[in-house]
Amino acid sequence: MFDARLRVALAPTFDVAARLIDFPVVTPNRLTALNLAAGLASAALAASQLWLLALLMWLLCRLADGLDGPLARRRAESRSEDTGQGGFWDICADFIVYGATVIGVAIGASVGYEAPWLPFMLVLFGYYINGASFLAFSSIAERKGKQLSDGRSLSFLGGLAEGAETILVHSLWLIFPAAAPHIAVGWAVLVGISAAHRIAAGFHALR
Template identity: 65%
Template sequence: MFDAVLRRRLDGPLASVAGRIDRSWVTPDRLTVSGLALGLASATLAAGQLWGWALLAWLLSRALDGLDGPLARRRGTGRGSPAGGYLDITADFVAYGATVVGVAVGTVGASAPLTEWLPFLAVLLAYYVNGTAFLAFSSIAERTGHRIDDGRSLSFLGGIAEGAETILVHSLWLLVPAYAPQVATVWAGVVGISAAHRIVTGYRTLREPSPGT
């Protein structure tokens, strides 16, 4: 919901940081992989109930994730290479899912009854449906001329649950793990609504004639 506004406000600062780290051995893909590694580390730390370190690793992970695009654009690759865009979105989904599992293990425990896992399973299901909706749209939109070009590698349909909200919620349950199940319950509902909105919007968009016809 806030991604477009935040991108406009952060474009300048992120471009500045990208300029500072622009060295031959620093590549957009390496930033993406480093961000993924820190995301997985955050999930592991959360599972071990090391909440402060998990939060730090999570925020550093997302910072690196935000820098791969500006660095790619600085080097004249436009919205990034197809391979880089693929790697980026895949890394995001792995980091998001792993963090949900890590927080669940750290708060309710791996051997907890299924009922205590339900809020986190609901988040994973909502992520699955939401991701399917926008990735399927992006693939078909690219082929049919309905592409949404906002500078990113994929065509992103807007929603109330986007990257900024995900970073905030994942930070929140690392800050207050005692309330993580309640946060997960609310968040699953928000992501579910966002998924439904994307399904309807994507269907309506693809029913319209292609802008090129």
């Protein structure tokens, strides 16, 4: 919901950060690998009920995810062609991280607070629908010449539940693990509404 405005507001900061880390040893793909490694570490730490460390790893993972795109665009200025490899690697890493961190919190909360699994399963179901809808739209829109270009590799359909909201919610249930199932219920509702909106928006955009 806030992603478009946040990207515009934070773009100068991330561009400066990308310039500062622009060394040969630092590549966009390695930042994506850091995103994946930190996200999986966050999931494992949450499952072990090491909530603060899990939060730190989650924020590191999201920071790496925020920097790989600006660095890739900076490097692309000196290259004639974008193969799409980085965008593919990035979206794969994000999907793995989102799923793993939900499962990690579910395990930690169920062990430590006897939290039910159902709210987290509903979140995963909502993620599944959202992912399927926007990936299907992006593929078909590319073939039909109806892409939605915002500087990213894929055509993203907006919704209530986007990247900024995901970062916030995943942070909240690591800060307040006892309340994680209640947070997950509300989040599942928002993700479900977002999925329905994306399906409708994609359907109409492809007319």
